[in-house]
Amino acid sequence: MLFHKALRLLSPILLLLNESVHGKVIPPRDSYDGCRAIPGDYSWPSLADWNALNKTVGGRLIATIPIGALCHRTYSSQTGDIASYDKQKCQELRDSWFLPETHLASSSSPMAYAFSNNSCNPWLDPAVSCTIGRHVVYAINALGPSDIQQGVKFAKAHKIRLVIRNTGHDYLGRSTGAHALGVWTHNMKSMELTKYQSRDYSGPAVKIGAGVHGVDAYTFANSKGLVVVGGNCPSVGIAGGYTQGGGHGPLASKYGLGADQVLEWEVVTAGGQLLTANCNQNSDLFWALRGGGPGTFGVVVSMTVKAYPDSYASTAYFSVLDNGTNTDTIYKAIGSFLTLLPNIVDAGVYALWVVNPAGFFLMPAFAPTLRKGELDKILKPTLDAMDSLKLGYQYSSSENPTFLSAYKSLTSSWNVSDYSTGGRLIPRDVAKNNKDALVKAIRHIGSKTLFSAVSFNVKNGVSSPDENAVNPYFRSSLFNVFMGVPLNYTDYNGQTGENEITNDYLPALAALTPNGGAYPNEADVNQPDFQSVFYGTHYKKLLTIKNKYDPQGVFYAKAGVGSEAWKEQVDGRLCQIKSAAS
Template sequence: MDESKKGRLRRFQVQVAAWTSIAVLMGAVWISISPPATTSASPQCRCFPGDKCWPDAAEWASLNNSVDGRLIATVPVAAVCHDGFPGVEYDAEKCAEARANWLRPELHYQTMHSPMAPFFANMSCDPFTPRDAQCVIGAYVPFAVNAFTSAHYKTTISFATKHNIRLVIRNTGHDYMGKSTGAGALALWTHNIKHRKVIDYQSKAYTGKALRVGAGVQAFEAQNTANAAGLVVVEGRCPTVGFAGGYTQGGGTSPLGSKFGLAADQVLEWEVVTARGDLLTATPDENADLYWALAGGGGGTYGVVLSMTVKAHKNFPTAGATLTFVEPTDKYWDIVQAFLLNTPAVLKEGGTLYWMVMPGNTFYMPQSYLPDGMATDLEALLLPTIDALDQAGIEYTFKTADYPNFQDVLKTTNAEHDIVEINLGGRIIPSSLFNNNNNNNNNTVASLTGAIRNIVDNGGLVAGVSMAPSRTPESPNSAHPAWRSSSLFVFLGSPHDRKNMTANIVMQNVVTEEFMAPLERITPEGGAYLNEAALNQADFQHAFYGSNYPKLLSIKKKNDPDGIFWGPTAVGRLRLDP
């Protein structure tokens, strides 16, 4: 063994020993929604650090060797902000740097452990707590395999199965629902599987250009590759989200959603490793049930995706618009209602609108997209809202522009995204609320406006994605059926409290019981977006999966009979309490 390999081995052994020495502290920082290790009789019990069944240092070293030295022991990002974490000294300068960049996605997705949703870190090792506060592994995954190949996948799955350890799948950590982390878990880190290629694809359902990407490719990387070939792919608003992971596997909203449908609708095939260690190709014709489940039924649930192939569309000119106004009187809500009534006309032409209703009676539409349209077209489509503002005598800023390609408007109006620290909720709003043939149209939209106002008046935040992914995909998938008759996704919540976890748990109850309830009452045929929703969503099986849940559960049991792939709100989870 050469000296460099010996050095890496020694460092790894030191990390394992250091981690083991603080494993007994894990229980003190257990996230409330994570099931404790109790007895082997429970189907959800897993071996936990400190248990007799937990692998010893030699077994971890053996795993490290079998995955080509790619096992990583967690050292929390904020360890430099505290005393006491083994092998890490307090460093005021590095701590200040961590704090300054804490809301930048890059800080977290370059690690194999740090979640962007702070609730799931559970203040285990936090840069904003005092220097003498605890810094332990806590709610972070203690180990991760930096996977590059299907062999790494299979070995990691086999190890987790043999030792009865919770296995989680992580790419970037862009995850509001806690599926990519977990106390006492082993993470399969897919982030560095970055291959991508434009190909010619032919099947019964589709013939044309396609993009094949590795599991770790992010949205901006996928789009850049497509753009270089004069193409576009359906991606989300945030460019650093993992493209093939929970985003697409959970459905995937998009600026191009009204034109092409959901991200899940674009999938042509998956390359996936199952819980049994089988490497399969899943298409509408081969392993069709697995294809169907992966395309919309939730990430990290039925298998581990190694690569994904999606449709690539010819690029096109795109119009964009922004709108801002502030009005302290109740006329503000009249304009919000007028805007909501205006949106179906834009969606009908393939447009998508992103907007926010904020405290202080501030309305902000930072982005809108009209693919294959002109600025004059978008101005005409939004004219009812502008007329309402003029008639009310409200000052506003409204700008439109033409862009030669889709990515030009995306990059120009879509500013860099900081992490939103929020106690989250969300609702898919059906088109029936906006149906012009409904004689009670104004009253139903008034109810929607009132529900939004209730949230804002009580300290909440509301954002909307006005999008109509109604087109039926060539190959059926498991995306929530509510998407097919929807015109709006409402994203809502209250700010996360960095200093008080109890307050966050209380606020999550406020989100579901006070903010969400009025929306649910007026949208009984709606649903929830399983990537952006309340953690304690009532009847989550129906809310997240609709009528697809029984079939998804059957596919889950077939492909993962021992429940190796687990996550809060994932198919197969019986309930949300521990």
Template sequence: MGFAWSQATTANFSSCRCFPGDSCWPAPSVWNDFNATVGGKLIATVPLATPCHSMTFNQAECDAIRAKWTVPTTHTETSSSIMAPWFANQSCEAFLPPTSQCVIGAYVQYAVDAHEASNYQATINFAKKHNIRLVIRNTGHDWLGKSTGAGAIAIWTHHMKDTEVLDYESDGYSGKALKVGAGVQFMDAFKAAHDAGLVTVGGTCPTVGMAGGYTQGGGHGLSVSKFGLGADQALEWEVVTADGEILTASPDENADLYWALSGGGGGTYAAVLSLTVKAHPDGLTAGANLTFSAAGISQDKFFDGIEAYISGLPKVLDAGATSTWLNNNDTFILSPAVGVGMSKKKLDALHQPVLDKLKKLGINYTYYSADFPSFLAMYKAMNPETATATFQIGSRLIPRTVITTKTHAFRKALQNIAGYGTWISGVSFNVSKTPHVPNAAFHAWRESLVSLVVGTFYDYQSREKNIVNQKLMTNTIVPHLSSLIPGGGYAYLNEGDPWEPKWQQVFYGENYGRLSFIKRKYDPDDLFYTWTGVGSERWKQAADLRLCKAH
């Protein structure tokens, strides 16, 4: 269940990061001096749902917080709120009784509202001097608890909002580019690019940060079949290292760090100040939605309809379109399919064989499509609002060979999985073209057509039910998918099961050894730790969540 802070003051915790209650923990006067060093930008954490608990209980404030809890901006504008609720450890939860615990607990203790490189450097130096856990946070969008940490201080990058359109020249790329600060979110970036007649690659949720875990983790989205993964767009990174040094990482300068940052996992190698990405000519973009349900038909026929959709994916994706879809036991929603630089007429033609099969099966469906003058116009009109992480997830990248040669077996796996009361989400793409400059996005991306995520509902009231669902995901649901894939398969590291037993292989593939070497080179003392991040096997979280060396 919950935990309380250790009151130990004399024990030797040299193998652990310093923790609140330890004798090494800085006194209030030390924190005050540090606050002066960073220009008054130090924020002491007050959990967002504090008004929902006894000492500060306020019914009206609590009701207002609960009403908007699943809206991403509720959390993205704070320096500490945890979107993946499991990692809050049931402390200061909005939906628990007022008498339940409300301590800082799993939340970061402090955050520095960084506006410039010197704020990064000062925070890094302070964390190292006092042996305090360090976390990099922008929006808090995170399924795996990487943007929080018990007893930690965070570099909060959210207000690093500069954007700049560039004419970029290098040996590997010559053309338009967009430089974004570490706090820039997709909608910020899309607007900045749109205003210059350009489009950049980003994800489906407009409030996710571009330069953080998204691009650093690989990054899929609605335009990747046209342009490549988010990591494929990276031209150069500006970072602060664990030594406090400001470096540029590009294919021509600190190339090994560039390679690792571009697909090797966020918050792991250095703290990013800015990212420069390719920007592409904007223009005509088609979007389409397709929905059907199990109303009036059998479960088997409903999943026959899903199989019809899956069988049509290769043709759609190979033509340069991308799609995102969602289903459970009785509803299928394609929302949307996107063709950047493609007309409605072409997108409709790509989907017509699927629609013909649905009609032949006797499945009633609704299909809508339209032309838009720009990617941003399509994104605003066709891309639905994304809620926060109310699921516990597991995932696999589904290879083309499974889609094309094991279509029925894949459909049967989806049907079995949906029987557990799950929601299933697929982002479908073709990024088989290898980027001109290699990066750490492992080869399985190039061989896959779907990133499939399965979610069981998170129960805000019962830790025990969530533990049961975690074990169901790890031990039963994900293996359903793995059984179809030679070797068990791989997963997008930003959307994997946090308890994936073979995470080094599944999340990083053939690149783990090289990534670990680069991690050691730039961060030999593991200042930058994230759950399932490269090198994290060298650390463990104790019962009270303090971070300690594993050996």
């Protein structure tokens, strides 16, 4: 994109820090005990250190200039203010800000804007200075294990924070961090079809590099007459947070979660080792990486996943618009839909539905290996319920010859940059035994903001809920709620949407699901008791594995396993909490 090209002209690829700001020498500080270093500390890398790292990784060390810098007259870095404002390029940036592709090309831009700490807001007056905020300071454009190993080694040697980033498509801010060195795996794009043989599986598999997007994996598999399990958004990195966090998607009701598909990992550990993790080697790490959360146990280089024969797939949509007089009837229809959902997902259908002030929408039901007529028959009881309520709606369905063609016909997903977000898993028994209260909670949220849900049956994706690290609560869940409160960039208060989600919307669902769970990739970063809510009964085992492979806490991710031992200070410094670490 033009604004990315313009941004690269602002400075060389490596923007070297020096030890002065605006000509004033800053005396170095002692590093705080148990804290990661920040600029000004004795252990913070010197100019020579950064130059040496850049040379070691083949000149692919990238200094961060936030992409919003084009909308500001100055960018305040440690080397001083840099003129950067370009009115035309700024408008181009604003026009494309909410597209994932805008952030994918950056080694530092978090799609979840709140985690930049509003440091370089493209909608503010150009006179307001852009700062680095919570962006990483540098990122290594990693092309292989050696680059990752050098990044881990450098971060440990200088006691600085390390962040793992692929696409930056992350709702919890795990792919950015203040005063950090980023390992950017986005350009590790290898894909290979293999024949995999193990005690648990024999058949076709695809080995996927850490930087491969979901749609790329789908396209590659399609070219071989196969399908692989991935997510809804085409730009989500399939081997990163998606699979490591569990991973639901259009094939979930047919084959299970993304984590259920993994046969093998290649991973760089905190000790700098390149390990193979599968059911025979490093099996504890293999277990943890399949659903135990991203950015926590190591840096994934590649994963090998099961592949299945391709087939036709059908999709269906309906929309019910709220005209101001039919609201009560809409929520009666939603109650009927909840009653019918188990039969829908048990037939292998994955259903994404939305409730918001505009109405009630199925967008879509996705049915792999089912004909259009079969999907219509499965959804007919829902349509009959709306007919009996005399509720007007629009319905359409279609059939495609391959999974990929059906997937490409889907409605575009929302971008992370639009919302503060949160989520909750809703089990089958709540929809069955406490339906009216559930509808009331849905109305409480959906009448004010975005309430979306994806419905699935992933119970049969594993032989038992303990086969991998995914929260066992997932296996009895009927749908995952994902809600969003829109951000206001011109009057930004990063806490407003988060507070509404944490203190109002999510408690309405939590009251119905005591001792419940949430999908850690689409959850509230401020979730109380995240250990049990995100990881369930697996947390204790996960923490033991974390401490085995990363005893020094090199890898930190918000609400990740072991993160309770750390706290971010007001200045962004990451510090160990003595009581939690002991």
